[in-house]
Structures are given as C-alpha cells and as structure tokens.
Amino acid sequence: MNGAQSLIRTLADAGVDVCFANPGTSEMHFVAALDTVPEMHGVLGLFEGVVTGAADGYARVAGRPAAALLHLGPGLGNGLANLHNARRARTPVVVVVGDHATYHKKYDAPLESDIEAVAGSLNGWVRRCAATGDVGADAAAAVAAAMDAPGRVATLVLPADLSWGEGGRPARPVAPKPPAPVAAPAVARAADLLRGGEPVVLLIGGPACLEAGLNATSRISAATGAKALAETFPARLQRGAGLPAVERLAYRSDQATAQLAGHRHLILAGATAPVTFFAYPGEPSDLVPEGCRIHTLAEPGQDVVRALTDLADLVAPGTAPVPHPSRRPPLPSGPLTFANWADVIGALLPENAIISDESNTSGVLLPKATAGAPRHDLLTLTGGAIGQGMPVATGAAIAAPGRPVVTLQSDGSALYTISTLWTQARENLDVTTVVLNNRAYAILRLEFQRVGASSPGPEAARLLSLSPPDIDFVHLAEGFGVPATRATTAEELAAQFAEALRAPGPHLIDAVIPPVL
C-alpha cells in the first residue's frame, strides 16, 4: 500500500468519502489510489475555487467534511477565496495539497511555491507529511483537526514521493473535540439579564441557527421580550414555515444600528460582537450601541445549542417556540425588477430546498419573500469573498441528493467560479441557478456612494459596470452543458423556475433585472 492509498483509506474510514479535486502531476498517485477505495467518490472541478467552495457547501449540509485535492501553491491560491469563506463559516474542510517530491524541492522547479505560507493565512491547521508510514496518521489528524469544534480548514501538504512511496499505513479515525460545554453559571447570568427588565438583544450564530437553537431562541424571546437576531451571514440558517423566524442582523451599518438601537445588553450565543463589514469614513466600526454591555453565553466552539436550551428551560419553562406561519407571496407579474423577483422564489420554492444565496444587493427583499415558504436551509456568503454561491450549491447538492438546491446568484459574483456549472452537469445535480443579472457590480456602485467617493467619473464608472458587452449567461451555461433560459418578466421567471425545479439535473435562468443604481 502506498502513501496515497493509506491516505484515502484513512479518509474514508473517518467518514470523508467525497473528494472534490482539481489535480496535477504531483497528485497522480492520489488520483490513481481513488480506485482502490470504493467508498471514495472523486468529483472534478475545473477550477480550484469550485473545489474548495463545493467542499464548504458539502460539509455545511452533510455535517462532516469532504476532502479538497489541490495542486501546489498556485492551486491552493486559486482555492483560497472559498477557503476563506469556509474559514468564516467554521466549516470543516480537509484540504490535501500535493507538493513536489521531498528531494525535488531544493531544485526550485517552476511550480515550487510556499504552500505553508498560503495555507497558514487561513489560521487553521497545517501539516506537511514527513514520512510515507505516517501519511495515514496525518490524514486522521487532519480530519479531527477540521472537525474539532467549531470547525476549521485543515491543510495537509503531501509530497509526491510520500504519496507514491510504499509503506503506507491506514490510521483509525481520531475523535474530534466536541463543542465545549457552557458552565451553568454562565447560563444563570444570562437568565438574570433576561429577567432584569432592561432591553436585551440575543445574537445567535453557528449551530444556533439550526432548528434546535432556533426553537430555544424563540422560546427565550417569546417569554422575555428579548430581541433575537441571527448573525448577518450564517453558514446555514434553517427557516421557513413551521420554524421560528429569526431576523438577521443587517449588512448595512445604518440598518444594523437601527436593529440594535436602544438595547442595554447584547448576549452573544455562538456569534461574535457585531462590527461593520467595511470601514466607512467618519463611521464607527463597532456596531454595539453606546451604553450597551456585551455578555457571552457561548463562544464559537462552545455548545451553544445546549446553552440556549438550558437558558430557555430557565427563563421560558412553559413557553413554546413560535413557528412562522406558512405564507407565500402571490406570484408577481410584469417586467422583472429588483422588487419582484424574490416573490417568484417565495411563491414557488419547493419543500425541503437548500438555497445558496449570493444574490448580494439584488437579494435585499429575499428574506421577507421566503420567510413563510416551505422549510428550507439557507447557505450564505460567510466571508465576503464573492464566487461562493454556485460552488457551495454544488457541494450541497452532492451532500443531499434528494433535495432541490436553488442558487440565487449575482451576475458579477457568478463569474469568479462560472465553470462550476460544468461540474453540476457532469454530476447531474438538481441545482437551479437563478442569475440576478443587473449588468453591474451594483454593490460597488452602492459602496462607492457609501464611502463618500463622490460620483464616479467615466474611468471609475467603467470599473463598476458589467456592460458593454452584456454577458449572456444562457450561452455560458449551455457552453458548460447546463440547459438555460432567459427571463425578463416575472411570469417568465415563474414558468422557467417551476420547469427547472420539475426537470431533473441542473438548469440556469438568466434573470435580467434593471439596475437600481
């Protein structure tokens, strides 16, 4: 058994049985070894950002990591943006980066690169395999490191000669560290605050955004009057009819400030203290209102769901969670606009869907439009590195083959990882991608105003516009083997969305929307 075989055997034994891959020469023995471990399923991405984003989306839905196979430093670089997003999502991801053979590195061959420096920028776990006989143990350690609560990117650098060398030994799975319990006094202090009569905000994040955490949060809120908010960009938020609705903290600082205004206490439950996404001239970065005290119920990595449940049992023993009613918006009509497209999604979203949301500025009305739609999972752009939506959807679809996946995708962001569509076609995934095509970096037009950079001159305006030429997403999708249509009216979007959901396999709808700015 060679090193690569021991690596893949170990991964599969640890429950990692999907490997998203964009391999190169130094990974050829790893690729060859895939056929020796029948449980392992390799999925090709045509660009590393597809691979890493899919691994992120997979783990968000499956609850266990996938592997991502990359080729030396440049491959890791191409995958870095979506690993950044995975890091912010606290998603467990096992990255295997193939490197030159140990004895080859001193020659500074063209692809020689500082893999550790790039991987280290993710503040996760990084190890370089040092002996073929240890590759299995390294792999087991990587899986555990990725899964140690709250989850992280674990990068294993695999030199080619350790991959092809004989003497590989599979290792048993290493149990990851579970979430650390929250001590009873911390729960009791939070209970005291909630009973104290002063206005409290409860800001939830991480696993608290799943059903059990939402139920506890809803009970607390209903019994005490505390305002419940979810972090702005949760990795996975469960929502829809029958689940308690928890409003998200707004992206825009003026709106977030309004949500938090007047509160004297902020209890953090799996979330970090709110700050603005970017700095703006003359505005504070810290969104916590003057005079509001911060209290931490559970940090990321602590058992926030247990803590919230215990807290609810203290302050809301007889209170039930408040489910959101089933309520869909009516199907809109007329030309497609910023204001009506989300209602189409809300009106037609199928049962048990997964939404990968990178609609950015176009999606401001989406939460309202889908709040009473059938229960669904929402995966958001956690780290702000655009180009995540379609890859995350791809991984989610592989993790949950029976569930419909809907990607709501801004046009500009779509183009960073557009080849994801090919992987969706190859794997015949039930993903419906709606591109919100306003032919602009609309968010940058907005931010241009917000940072006070006056109005754009002609050179600046050219850098904020995606036209001319217009990008034809129907052609792009068909080029990658995904059937596609264009919608310019709400009726067209509704008909095409319904048909895409009905027909198996991937589809794309180029939803052309006039820009607001």
Added chain:
Amino acid sequence: MNGAQSLIRTLADAGVDVCFANPGTSEMHFVAALDTVPEMHGVLGLFEGVVTGAADGYARVAGRPAAALLHLGPGLGNGLANLHNARRARTPVVVVVGDHATYHKKYDAPLESDIEAVAGSLNGWVRRCAATGDVGADAAAAVAAAMDAPGRVATLVLPADLSWGEGGRPARPVAPKPPAPVAAPAVARAADLLRGGEPVVLLIGGPACLEAGLNATSRISAATGAKALAETFPARLQRGAGLPAVERLAYRSDQATAQLAGHRHLILAGATAPVTFFAYPGEPSDLVPEGCRIHTLAEPGQDVVRALTDLADLVAPGTAPVPHPSRRPPLPSGPLTFANWADVIGALLPENAIISDESNTSGVLLPKATAGAPRHDLLTLTGGAIGQGMPVATGAAIAAPGRPVVTLQSDGSALYTISTLWTQARENLDVTTVVLNNRAYAILRLEFQRVGASSPGPEAARLLSLSPPDIDFVHLAEGFGVPATRATTAEELAAQFAEALRAPGPHLIDAVIPPVL
C-alpha cells in the same frame, strides 16, 4: 489630494499608466481617483487571475510594469497563480492590494485576512502603507522594486483610510537598479571554455531570448560549435524568419536529457541550471549530465545581453548571426489532428504577431511549424500555473495595440480564466484565441503514465477527462461577447483563423482535436 490620488499620480509619473483591476469596497477611493489622473487607464477584469495575468503579459511586451488592483487577501489569492507565473517570468508587476482601514483591522471583520502572508509567498517585495503622506513614496518604491533587475512582483498593501485620507503627496520616480554588469574575467573564462575543444552547451534565458541576445548566441554557436539552447519556458522569446533560431530545452525530461547528452560544459547565460519540471519515481531531478560542469556567465539580474555580446566579440569577431530562413509549412487538409493544427498557424501567422502559448501537450509541434514564419514574439507559461494564456495575451494586446495577438490555448487550462474573453471584448482587442479542444487534461493522462501510476481506473479516468459533458467554447466565447466559430478540419481552421486575423477585435476558434491519449 488624498492618498489614492497621490498613489495614481506617482504611478503615472513613473510610467505605470495601465491599471488592471478587480476592485472591491476598500478600493473605491482608488477607483474614484482614476479620473483625477488622465494618463492612467483602468482595465476591468472579472476575476483576479485575469488581472494579474494581464499585468504580466503587458509588462513582458511593454518592458515596463502595469498595476494590478486587488481586493484584500481573497482577491490576492485569486490572483496568486498568475503572479506565481509572473514571478517565474521575472516580470515587473506592481500589485496594489486594498485592505481594511487601519483602525478596522482589530475587529476581525469577515474579509480580514493575512495579506502579507499570501503576498510573501511570492518572494518579491511587500510593503504596507503606514501613512497617507507616504503613499506616494511607497508607490515610487514599489515601481522601482518591481523593475530592479531582473524584475519581480512588488505588492503594496493600501489600507482604505490611507487611501481616502487627505495629505497625499506624489513622489518622484525612483530609478530602478539596472542589470549588474558581468565582469570581464567571467566573459574571458567562458571564451576559454568555448575555445577549449570540449563540447559546450550555452543555455540562455531572460533578456537573452530577445534579438540582441539571440544574435550574440548565434554568433557564438556558429563560430565555436557550441550548442545553443533557450530555457524551456522563456517569458518572451523572439523568433521567426530573419532571427536566429534557438531551440528550447524540452519539457520532457527524456528529451531534455537527449539534448544535453555528451556535453562537458554547460554555460548559463541568464538561465538557471536545468531540472525536471516534476519529480518522477526513479529518475533524477537534475538534468545536467554526469561529468558536465556548470559555468555561470550571467545570473538572472546580470546584464546577460552585454555579456553574450562581449563573449561573441571575443570568440566570434568575424562571425555573423545565422538567421532562420523564411519558410512556412504548406496548409494541411483533412480532419484536424494533434499533428496538423500547428501547421495552419505556421502557414498563416501574420507579420509581427505576439503568440501567447498555453497549448501544452497539443503544442509539441508548434515550434517547428512556426520557426520560419514571420518574426514574432512568443510568450510562454513560465511558472506552470495553468490559466495564464488568455490573460497574458490580453495584457500583451493592450501593450501593443498595433500588433496581432494569437493565443494558443489548451481547453482545460482555458477554463481557469475564461472570463478574460470579456475583457478582450470590452477593450476591443485584436486577439485571436485558438482553443485546442481535446476534451481532456491530456497532460495529466501523459503524466499519469510517466509517474508510473499504472493505467487509470474509472474514478481516476473521470478526473482526467473533460467529457462528458463536452465543453462548447463557441457558446462560452459568445456569452462573453467574443465572436466564435468551431473548426474540425484543417481547412476550416485555416479559413477561420485567416478571417479572425482580418477582422478587428477578438475572436475565438474552438479547434476540436481528437485526443492522442
């Protein structure tokens, strides 16, 4: 004047007047400032790898750097692969990475990232601006650092508040360090070797691959019988009818070994000692034959052209360079194959063209087919990070608006930076892209065999194939606004290539070629 304005003013004064950009919020004041410096031309790329590859291609042809504007660590990550190639090409590139405002960093906002770690992996020059009043001086230092011989990637990290802050002061250009002279005794020693009667290889690289270096090399070779070779992947190689032809050292180690066999001395002139691209089980990495001694005439960063010319004057005073005759292959006919497509290029290549070559396995016969074509510049994949061909062509076209640019592009590699086509359309660049579409990672099929990984099983084979589904590059190009056609016969390729060269603006030809492996 704010910091951004002082930065752009300084860049323009130092001769950096093109800025390839994929900006985000933290770069909005930089974008706004573009309109205050009329000499500066902003070019939007839809992905950072387009931006950095274009900056590389621009400088290879213009001989001076462009700026590349990127957005925090994830943006730099997306641009890293082509910066790696630029590093290997020793191309001067000025990278400006916008960062959060200085006071915002401590909040660990979602896009907070370790920019210096990623930039540092390039072994170039990295500086973080520390005061608005120094941004101009930092920019001048960055340009000089990029241009100091032999050239490198210089990364300037620009916090948003230093960009928008008032008090910017433009700085005068800083003279970059010219190539260091080669001392006369080193030239004399090389002359002694060449006159010594033992077989000598002269391996040239860097600026020696341009006309003056080639002429000197040819004189030396003609007068002494030394074998002249150029480095495997030159940043820019001038060739064609009327110029001396210098064969490149082969990528494949068996072929390179044959080229070098039997030589007792290897003189390095701007090149580094030859090593294999990857390690292969049981094969040496070092390509220098047993018993062959290495002598360095000029290291990268030394004035190799002057040294070669001085050497030629010593050993070949009365010898003229040997120009390659004008000689085109006949136009082939019949189905397009691995063996005939390059002859179409050789037969029809226009005068004064620039070829960006990322044809990889499909391009093995290209050097021979184009050796006697009209004089042209060849830009190669210097660092092995695929996805360079189309961006480099884009930058080259902006650097040389009057010259036809031809991209010869493997299908798999094309997909890393496919949105480059949109920038070509927007800027109406005279670039003709021929995609060599063999529906496979053919190089990986080859490498799979070479590393001795037996024959691929079904899982492995799926990771080496780009079909199904077939990728339709005509649709992809049209989606990005570039007119495109498909060729399956040599006659079709010839007709379409001639027409694409004749018509202004970008074109793409999807040249479907049966895979060899």
